[in-house]
Amino acid sequence: MNVNYMYSLLAVVVLFLVSYLGVKVGLAPVFGIVIPYLAVIIFLVGVVRKVMGWAKSAVPFRIPSTCGQQQSLPWIRPNKIDNPFTPGAVVIRMILEVVCFRSLFRNTRNAIREGKLVQEWEIWLWVFALAFHYAFLTVVVRHMRLFTDPIPACIQMVENLDSFFRFEILTNNFQFGLPAVYISGFVLLAAVTFLFLRRVLSPPVRYISLAADYFPLFLIFGIAFSGILMRYFTKVNIRNVKELTMGLVTFHPTIPEGIGAVFYVHLFFVCILLAYFPFSKLMHMAGVFLSPTRNLPGNSRAVRHVNPWNYPVEVHTYEEYEEEFREKMIEAGLPVEKE
Amino acid sequence: MSDLPKPTELISRIDRTTPRTGWMDTPVNIRKGMYCYAANPKSVEYVGLPYPHAWNPIEDDWHLPENWKEIIHEGLKVRLERFRSLKVFMDICVRCGACADKCHFFIGTGDPKNMPVLRAELLRSVYRNDFTTAGKILKRLAGARPMTLDVLKEWWYYFFQCTQCRRCSVFCPYGIDTAEITLLARELLNLLGLNIDWIATPVANCYRTGNHLGIQPHAFKDMLEFFVDDIEEITGVRMEPNFNKKGADILFITPSGDVFADPGTYTCMGYLILFHFLKEKYGLDVTWSTYASEGGNFGNFTSHEMMKRLNAKMYAEAKRLGVKWILGGECGHMWRVINQYMGTMNGPADFLEEPVSPITGTRFENARSTKMVHISEFTADLIKHGKLDLDISRNDNLVVTFHDSCNPSRGMGLLEEPRYVIQNVVRHFHEMPANTIREQTFCCGSGAGLNAGEDMELRLCGGLPRAMAVKHVHQKYGVNMLATICAIDRAALPTLMEYYVPEVRVTGVTEMVANALILPGEGERTTNLRSEPLPGMEEEE
Ligand code: SF4
Ligand code: SF4
Numbered sequence: 001m002n003v004n005y006m007y008s009l010l011a012v013v014v015l016f017l018v019s020y021l022g023v024k025v026g027l028a029p030v031f032g033i034v035i036p037y038l039a040v041i042i043f044l045v046g047v048v049r050k051v052m053g054w055a056k057s058a059v060p061f062r063i064p065s066t067c068g069q070q071q072s073l074p075w076i077r078p079n080k081i082d083n084p085f086t087p088g089a090v091v092i093r094m095i096l097e098v099v100c101f102r103s104l105f106r107n108t109r110n111a112i113r114e115g116k117l118v119q120e121w122e123i124w125l126w127v128f129a130l131a132f133h134y135a136f137l138t139v140v141v142r143h144m145r146l147f148t149d150p151i152p153a154c155i156q157m158v159e160n161l162d163s164f165f166r167f168e169i170l171t172n173n174f175q176f177g178l179p180a181v182y183i184s185g186f187v188l189l190a191a192v193t194f195l196f197l198r199r200v201l202s203p204p205v206r207y208i209s210l211a212a213d214y215f216p217l218f219l220i221f222g223i224a225f226s227g228i229l230m231r232y233f234t235k236v237n238i239r240n241v242k243e244l245t246m247g248l249v250t251f252h253p254t255i256p257e258g259i260g261a262v263f264y265v266h267l268f269f270v271c272i273l274l275a276y277f278p279f280s281k282l283m284h285m286a287g288v289f290l291s292p293t294r295n296l297p298g299n300s301r302a303v304r305h306v307n308p309w310n311y312p313v314e315v316h317t318y319e320e321y322e323e324e325f326r327e328k329m330i331e332a333g334l335p336v337e338k339e
Numbered sequence: 340m341s342d343l344p345k346p347t348e349l350i351s352r353i354d355r356t357t358p359r360t361g362w363m364d365t366p367v368n369i370r371k372g373m374y375c376y377a378a379n380p381k382s383v384e385y386v387g388l389p390y391p392h393a394w395n396p397i398e399d400d401w402h403l404p405e406n407w408k409e410i411i412h413e414g415l416k417v418r419l420e421r422f423r424s425l426k427v428f429m430d431i432c433v434r435c436g437a438c439a440d441k442c443h444f445f446i447g448t449g450d451p452k453n454m455p456v457l458r459a460e461l462l463r464s465v466y467r468n469d470f471t472t473a474g475k476i477l478k479r480l481a482g483a484r485p486m487t488l489d490v491l492k493e494w495w496y497y498f499f500q501c502t503q504c505r506r507c508s509v510f511c512p513y514g515i516d517t518a519e520i521t522l523l524a525r526e527l528l529n530l531l532g533l534n535i536d537w538i539a540t541p542v543a544n545c546y547r548t549g550n551h552l553g554i555q556p557h558a559f560k561d562m563l564e565f566f567v568d569d570i571e572e573i574t575g576v577r578m579e580p581n582f583n584k585k586g587a588d589i590l591f592i593t594p595s596g597d598v599f600a601d602p603g604t605y606t607c608m609g610y611l612i613l614f615h616f617l618k619e620k621y622g623l624d625v626t627w628s629t630y631a632s633e634g635g636n637f638g639n640f641t642s643h644e645m646m647k648r649l650n651a652k653m654y655a656e657a658k659r660l661g662v663k664w665i666l667g668g669e670c671g672h673m674w675r676v677i678n679q680y681m682g683t684m685n686g687p688a689d690f691l692e693e694p695v696s697p698i699t700g701t702r703f704e705n706a707r708s709t710k711m712v713h714i715s716e717f718t719a720d721l722i723k724h725g726k727l728d729l730d731i732s733r734n735d736n737l738v739v740t741f742h743d744s745c746n747p748s749r750g751m752g753l754l755e756e757p758r759y760v761i762q763n764v765v766r767h768f769h770e771m772p773a774n775t776i777r778e779q780t781f782c783c784g785s786g787a788g789l790n791a792g793e794d795m796e797l798r799l800c801g802g803l804p805r806a807m808a809v810k811h812v813h814q815k816y817g818v819n820m821l822a823t824i825c826a827i828d829r830a831a832l833p834t835l836m837e838y839y840v841p842e843v844r845v846t847g848v849t850e851m852v853a854n855a856l857i858l859p860g861e862g863e864r865t866t867n868l869r870s871e872p873l874p875g876m877e878e879e880e
Binding site for chain 1: 432454547560561704
């Protein structure tokens, strides 16, 4: 029994019960108003504090990992992106890293087979990590329709792109009037499942995994699952939900009647995720921009980098050196400063 | 190497199944052959590093100061403020495992604590416990654990099983560089006097005499003069290297490993031959220094401060001698220090000129601040401009492959220059598989001060991926020479080759240049710098 994921699963189950039962006993205002506000505050303050904490620490040296030829002689072609020489190239490197997960794309796997070391390209982590993050992003953008009035065109566009299944279903004359199927939700669920299975099935990954790695996965699974449940099965009244969310963003919070408990569970999970975010590894979202091995140009031989805490150190001076070895130096015919 | 298993045995012994107990509950087992001897307190004391004392890694009591936990806690706190890298790397790892099987020590030992992510977790767990809210509240659930003597021993064991090669960092989606974490963890261990002797004593030697072997000035000169004699025998040309010469054009600094041990010595002879050629043909005046007689910076394996203290000699000597700029020899970590730290630590070097090759007129733009040029850049430029007279048939007996040393490839990006040089001085060149060269290169397994004899098993485990790739090209193309631009490689790889691929020998790039170089006034050469017959000269012996 793996305690790490059992505890995490347990935590998410408890959170579910707390919110589900809480709403049943009439605590909807707590789960619909108080906790969301709290969560957003914790999230914002937490993230800002964390990032400021990082920013407060010095970057004493320019230490980029270089993944290609440096800029050198004019006839040697440098790898401008993987070994950026200018700030512009650094920006491109960062964008590719953040948008395409470039380093992860490089991933290989190796094994020893018949006494030989073999390396293979390993793409699945990249595929599912990318799927996970983009699906998540789409879901977040899509949900912005609940917080905006009128709904900006770009959000509607994302929504339309995400839900192109609808057209197919309508032309097939679906008599139940099934709502548009958002691909992102299902992709998110699938990717989370993959990431979880990878964690439990791959022995080395299981070995390095902490409860803190399973917990967000279960939580996100819970969010996606409750979202899908609501949309396709329990059918919450979207107008009431929007009333609640608009109330929150306009600071006139209300609790409309007739929103099912599943919605509050969904919302509560999201709040927990937000509040948990700044204290967890999820901060990699912000940290990736601050990583000194990636966000600096590799030009320290050409442009001097300054260390804010550089202090004088004790060195062994030439005078001390000559003092110790002068006799021997003279004897060996080496030039000296003082005869 | 008598008590070591055969290569096949060593490989079949690698067990990648993970232990039944979680890593926090699996105690460290400090095993013979896998660690280096403790630092000699005299060396620690000589350079004024903290808490010099006698201790033995396999004894229970490490004779630590009473307040050692406080020292570590405070030390970590200071470093978190000084190094954003550390702080960010402590917080953002998602334990995706992309780095896990990228480390040659994990591949070669199967020990899960050699997965870079877990190596970092050893430190991270204590960081969480001491410095994060989640860790303080949730303890183990958040991956936190308090500092104990066992944890400290684990740190020592595994942070001295990392060669700071940075391969893991290439694959990490956030660029988390375990080498950086290792360096800082070693700084913390140094606060308690817990270094290894193969680092501490070279550090003390470098500080005192300028080079890691403690060669005194007259002996340093003697050693180079031995080479001069040898070269005269081989080429019929006598050369007169300059020492500590004021007003020379260029100061040349190379790792002292080249001056001392085979096959580095042949590379050193190569430098002498090249400089003599340039002096005769173009009047270039190069000087060696006995004071700054080490490029390799063992401080890099100790602490940033020590790195700076040792590095300072290069600029100080260039200033004293009044040279125009500095040329650096074939060395791995020396170049990582020059590239990433030197200008910051000991610059600005405004007493030097922006490096321009007086022979070709090439301006080394990429070195305009540090004013230090790598010999491969310098030589590649000379060859490109047709300034060297080369007879490459003299290297026809060589089938060469190139080992990218970790530091120049991943901390600098010096990939094409040495290849260009090699391909212009030998006819037969073959690359190793793409996953094992350039930024994905595998470490020699002995870097970062782990080149000691007593940890031979660790070195052979760590060198396994590199050796396998060499073996591959040996079998496929008949490669018989492994070229490299690092002095630690030249010291470590011959042992590795002898063990896994005995048919392959090791060379520096400049050795091959010098073999091909036609010196003005030379006699007929019948042997190479190793005094072996040149191709076609075998019968005439
Ligand atoms: S690749 Fe990076 S984020 Fe992933 S486990 Fe390794 S250090 Fe952590
Ligand atoms: S820096 Fe190199 S030796 Fe150290 S953990 Fe990473 S891959 Fe392994």
